[in-house]
Amino acid sequence: MATVTPSLGAHGHADDHAHGHHEQTFISKYVFSIDHKVIGIQFLVTTLLMLMVGGALALAVRWQLAFPWGSMPIVGKLFGLFQTEGGQISPEFYTMLFTMHASVMIFLVIIPVLAGAFGNFLIPLQIGADDMAFPVLNMLSYWFMWPAIACFGISFVASGATAGPGNGWTSYPLLSDLADAAPSSGAAQTWWLFGLTLVGVSSMMGSVNYMTTIINMRAPGMTLFRMPLTIWSMFITAILQAFALPVLTAAGFMLVFDRLSSLLPTDVHSVFFIPAGIVVNNAAPTIGGGQPLLWQHLFWFYSHPAVYIMLLPAMGMVSDMLACMCRKPVFGYKPMVYSMAAIAGLGFIVWGHHMFTSGMNPALGMTFMTSTMMIALPSAIKVFNWIGTIWDGNIKFNAVFLNCAAFVALFVVGGLSGIFMAAVPVDIYFHDTYFIVAHFHYVLFGATLFGVFAAVQFWYPKMFGREMNDTVQKWHFALTFIGMNGTFFPMHLLGIAGMPRRYADPYLHGYLEHLLPMNQFMTISAIIMGFAQFLLLGNFALSFFFGKKAGRNPWGANGLEWSAPSPPGHGNFDVPPVCYRGPYEYSSPEAEAMGQDFILQTSPPPAGYKASSNHGH
Amino acid sequence: MKKFWALFFIFWPIVALYVCLVAPSRNWWFPSAPMSSLGHQIDGLFYLILIIVTVTFVGTQVGLGYALWKGATKKPGEKAMFSHGSHKLEIMWTIVPSFVLVFISLTQLEVLANIRVLARFPDEARKTPVAEVTARQFEWRIRYPKPGTQLATEPQEGDLYFVNELHVPVSQPVMVHLRTQDVQHAFFAPKLRVKQDAVPGLVIPIWFEIEKAGEYELVCAELCGWGHYKMKARIIAESEESYLKYLSALESDQNEDGVAEQAESASAEE
Numbered sequence: 070m071a072t073v074t075p076s077l078g079a080h081g082h083a084d085d086h087a088h089g090h091h092e093q094t095f096i097s098k099y100v101f102s103i104d105h106k107v108i109g110i111q112f113l114v115t116t117l118l119m120l121m122v123g124g125a126l127a128l129a130v131r132w133q134l135a136f137p138w139g140s141m142p143i144v145g146k147l148f149g150l151f152q153t154e155g156g157q158i159s160p161e162f163y164t165m166l167f168t169m170h171a172s173v174m175i176f177l178v179i180i181p182v183l184a185g186a187f188g189n190f191l192i193p194l195q196i197g198a199d200d201m202a203f204p205v206l207n208m209l210s211y212w213f214m215w216p217a218i219a220c221f222g223i224s225f226v227a228s229g230a231t232a233g234p235g236n237g238w239t240s241y242p243l244l245s246d247l248a249d250a251a252p253s254s255g256a257a258q259t260w261w262l263f264g265l266t267l268v269g270v271s272s273m274m275g276s277v278n279y280m281t282t283i284i285n286m287r288a289p290g291m292t293l294f295r296m297p298l299t300i301w302s303m304f305i306t307a308i309l310q311a312f313a314l315p316v317l318t319a320a321g322f323m324l325v326f327d328r329l330s331s332l333l334p335t336d337v338h339s340v341f342f343i344p345a346g347i348v349v350n351n352a353a354p355t356i357g358g359g360q361p362l363l364w365q366h367l368f369w370f371y372s373h374p375a376v377y378i379m380l381l382p383a384m385g386m387v388s389d390m391l392a393c394m395c396r397k398p399v400f401g402y403k404p405m406v407y408s409m410a411a412i413a414g415l416g417f418i419v420w421g422h423h424m425f426t427s428g429m430n431p432a433l434g435m436t437f438m439t440s441t442m443m444i445a446l447p448s449a450i451k452v453f454n455w456i457g458t459i460w461d462g463n464i465k466f467n468a469v470f471l472n473c474a475a476f477v478a479l480f481v482v483g484g485l486s487g488i489f490m491a492a493v494p495v496d497i498y499f500h501d502t503y504f505i506v507a508h509f510h511y512v513l514f515g516a517t518l519f520g521v522f523a524a525v526q527f528w529y530p531k532m533f534g535r536e537m538n539d540t541v542q543k544w545h546f547a548l549t550f551i552g553m554n555g556t557f558f559p560m561h562l563l564g565i566a567g568m569p570r571r572y573a574d575p576y577l578h579g580y581l582e583h584l585l586p587m588n589q590f591m592t593i594s595a596i597i598m599g600f601a602q603f604l605l606l607g608n609f610a611l612s613f614f615f616g617k618k619a620g621r622n623p624w625g626a627n628g629l630e631w632s633a634p635s636p637p638g639h640g641n642f643d644v645p646p647v648c649y650r651g652p653y654e655y656s657s658p659e660a661e662a663m664g665q666d667f668i669l670q671t672s673p674p675p676a677g678y679k680a681s682s683n684h685g686h
Numbered sequence: 687m688k689k690f691w692a693l694f695f696i697f698w699p700i701v702a703l704y705v706c707l708v709a710p711s712r713n714w715w716f717p718s719a720p721m722s723s724l725g726h727q728i729d730g731l732f733y734l735i736l737i738i739v740t741v742t743f744v745g746t747q748v749g750l751g752y753a754l755w756k757g758a759t760k761k762p763g764e765k766a767m768f769s770h771g772s773h774k775l776e777i778m779w780t781i782v783p784s785f786v787l788v789f790i791s792l793t794q795l796e797v798l799a800n801i802r803v804l805a806r807f808p809d810e811a812r813k814t815p816v817a818e819v820t821a822r823q824f825e826w827r828i829r830y831p832k833p834g835t836q837l838a839t840e841p842q843e844g845d846l847y848f849v850n851e852l853h854v855p856v857s858q859p860v861m862v863h864l865r866t867q868d869v870q871h872a873f874f875a876p877k878l879r880v881k882q883d884a885v886p887g888l889v890i891p892i893w894f895e896i897e898k899a900g901e902y903e904l905v906c907a908e909l910c911g912w913g914h915y916k917m918k919a920r921i922i923a924e925s926e927e928s929y930l931k932y933l934s935a936l937e938s939d940q941n942e943d944g945v946a947e948q949a950e951s952a953s954a955e956e
Contacts (some may be wrong), residue, residue: 161912342885401771464757567876
């Protein structure tokens, strides 16, 4: 691997690489590795483990909603946290459960699994580079995840084991700003903010790297419009990250300043989000002049684009996989690219739709509503194009395809339920009810995670040289799909029934009492779904040893990564790839002339054929 | 097995639609008909969107299901269609949804203005706010102006106080001032379809007109700490007459400690 010559240009790096291998120790090869494939796999394994942590927290939430104030298994007894209460959790513990469920799932699973794991693994392979532009930076982006995980871990216990951070993943001030506001608003909240900042550092190092790599290190012939949609999605995501993240980091620091400077013995401290005269829990009135709404603006200025950061890469990967499994070119390649760009662009001007009930100026509300409605348009275009891709394809009904089809089917639900909430008057009713919980789980679980399940299986042979067991993956798919819909579809109805989110005990209110049986059904579905994930983990681990050996191109796909050995060695390609065509020439006449239904991007045009452009209409 | 999976994807939207169809009869729907004038407008918009969304949902799932069924029943050896797309289709499915989305946006504006734009609040409500509602962990404190006076921003002598019970006159638009003493809360009356965040440092006016006398739940819809779920209160809509009666009873409860009466009755005995 190229030595650590900082900021050698991409070309310099590529040339640099040509000289052979250095001796590598176990540590430099598998632990502090600067090989993008190892880093990608490190990210993948870490995020799959975190998925189980986040899932366990979710099941605890579901348990409380199905059997409120009952004895909670494991948490109550095994950990002995609530021994004296007979295993009955406390309401502040419940606020910790949903806060940390969201924080883990968003910051330690969804964002790093897409950009960190698949971005890292796929970008150099799909554009024909030997590694990332900045390999050391890349290594750091992984190793900054661990301090972040540590901070989140400390936050669980910093204010005592039963008062972890409990202010929601959105951490609205003043609840998150004044230590007196709740048992969970003390040191736990500060550690949580440190964790958030470190995740941001990791993401930022990744996105700078992805942008540079994609711009500078494409193989000869890999023009922008010959890039697979995965690369386009990673590129657009990296841009989103790079422009949105600094705002969150700044907001996080402002909140940390407010919190830490108030501990100082002086009277001089920051009050970015603290207005004057607030009395929390009989503490002295605050001295201030700040504005809590500022946090909401800053937070959502990042976190709305972040929703697309949590979705776009999955959209790109699913497009690739659908084309391959249907043996058809992606329907409307350029509209797919433009609609992703439109989502990213519009994604910056819709953040106010999280604040429709906040008392923001109504004129601003109307603006945000219109932009939010318009962002449904590129999403709709993408759905139609995916269906167009499947249409009249020669479909391979394996688990990869099923997960991709589920992505499309469930993304439709998530997209359509979003329209209710884009409409301000309707959102006024649905805001902070279970309707929104249903909506974002359909997008983040229904779409993104199903895309990830497909991607894990699809690129597994490239990662480890072996295939995952398809039958197990099909069982995993079916159980997850059924459990997922059983858990989240009824949430729409709970939302319509007016059940607010983040309630430890909704049944305290007469108008929600009759919803208990439905919640119990949902919890049972969630348990099925949760345990089904062991099939994935088991399959992932065992296939590494016992999976069927895979050749270079087990799926008959077109991308450059499939021309490399499985797994690719040091420097990825044994033959430096040259790209001659677009990524989706499945079933093309040219391919058929070669007696197959795919044609690698690296295969030169056969004699007698004019080199095709990436695609013609 | 291919057909099984195609049917799998055709089957679940049918289940989903069926569940939605039976939901109202199973009481898995709105907690009640809208009980306020704005609530009717909001529900109207909800049902408009619901129709559009249902048509789209059915359309896309049928399209997907059909494509899967076609793929599952393809004869072995048959080739996939080779196509990179179609300009005509792209233009069609760009223009049609954009008209629908703009249409939905436009239908919302009027109602949004009615709910939020202060200048469009009904005059009688805007001029005489009935009460100030102050949220705090974890209760709602109500302050009525001293009968016969206007509600002032700051508490005045003679103001009437109560906790977790807001009385308002029925069948007339009323405005309340919403604020919070500590962290952020949200005023949510599900049956009235009213929701407004109470933001620290701000006083936010909200208005509604309850159409039927009765009791309506008031809950908190913004995470405000461990007791968020416990912020249970009632809005009681009653006739003008009994509303005034309530206020005067409240006034006498608050201002008369009973000592004077006892003294009087004691002196009468002597």
